[in-house]
Amino acid sequence: MQLREEGGNLLIEGACEMDLQSIFECGQCFRFKKTDDKAYLGVAYGRPLKIDQRGDVITLYGVNMHDWEQTWKSYFDFECDYGAIKQRLATDEVMIKAMEVSGGIRILRQELWECLISFIISQNNNIPRIKKIIEGLCENYGKKIEFEGETLYAFPTPQELGRATKEELALLGLGYRDEYVALITNKVKTGKFSLEELSKMSTSQARSMLISQRGIGGKVADCILLFGMHRTEVCPHDVWVKRIFKEKYGIENVTEKKGYALCESKWGEYSGIAQQYLFYAQREGK
DNA sequence: CCCCAGGTCGTCA
DNA sequence: TGACGACATGGG
Numbered sequence: 001m002q003l004r005e006e007g008g009n010l011l012i013e014g015a016c017e018m019d020l021q022s023i024f025e026c027g028q029c030f031r032f033k034k035t036d037d038k039a040y041l042g043v044a045y046g047r048p049l050k051i052d053q054r055g056d057v058i059t060l061y062g063v064n065m066h067d068w069e070q071t072w073k074s075y076f077d078f079e080c081d082y083g084a085i086k087q088r089l090a091t092d093e094v095m096i097k098a099m100e101v102s103g104g105i106r107i108l109r110q111e112l113w114e115c116l117i118s119f120i121i122s123q124n125n126n127i128p129r130i131k132k133i134i135e136g137l138c139e140n141y142g143k144k145i146e147f148e149g150e151t152l153y154a155f156p157t158p159q160e161l162g163r164a165t166k167e168e169l170a171l172l173g174l175g176y177r178d179e180y181v182a183l184i185t186n187k188v189k190t191g192k193f194s195l196e197e198l199s200k201m202s203t204s205q206a207r208s209m210l211i212s213q214r215g216i217g218g219k220v221a222d223c224i225l226l227f228g229m230h231r232t233e234v235c236p237h238d239v240w241v242k243r244i245f246k247e248k249y250g251i252e253n254v255t256e257k258k259g260y261a262l263c264e265s266k267w268g269e270y271s272g273i274a275q276q277y278l279f280y281a282q283r284e285g286k
Numbered sequence: 287c288c289c290c291a292g293g294t295c296g297t298c299a
Numbered sequence: 300t301g302a303c304g305a306c307a308t309g310g311g
Contacts, residue, residue, distance in 0.1 A: 027292060119292080126291035129309065175307030180294090217294045238292045255301095279292080289311085299302090 019104020048147035098281035115228030180215025235271035
């Protein structure tokens, strides 16, 4: 892999265990959309990004080496050696086949606050609608960002989102989740629920803390731990995991508890990443 | 009209 | 603990 600046853009060349489509469409992140010219356009940490992949060249438009070091290197989790992780996970045929499809996934280091709200919204919901709702939140309450001739919006801060009433949220399509979002937003805004403290806790402490909040159960807590706090040992136990254990591994009636034990014994500290590989491959029908 | 969606909550045994 | 329906909304 090689990094260089060219024409005001940053180029990543050569193998880097990175596939933009699977990264942005595996359901870890809801803020990047595909453009007509087959790039991905979105906002993270309040900064706009346009990025595309042609052959083995990835281009981050308008990004210099300083921006890369400051923001995007960490966002795309470049401290992590995915080659080594995949080698560690390649212990059975199911996983090896899944990784042929989804091996380019990286667990993005997203903002905790954004993940918290996004995955509360994700419950009993489908990915296109989750994206639409979050887009609505950003357009209505987030800061406007003009970029490359397009208008983008940052994810609203707790203060900004705190201006929304429950009724306004309902209008954006949150449905019964309006109450959950309003409650936790208010707590974060007023400091009753500290994301800073949360992020310092052990995984099991943080999980209990999350679950004690209204509208956050085990699955949503796990997604927040994995995607918002990069606790890669956490495997969100959803309907798809059940499906995968049944169809691919021939293990039936996997309860939540059983599922965690299975993940722990099979994939250990990388259970969350393993789950993403399997989840994406399964959703792609492979 | 039905069913489902990266679930959670309250209730009842 | 474990099972089961309700819950808003929109798409198929």
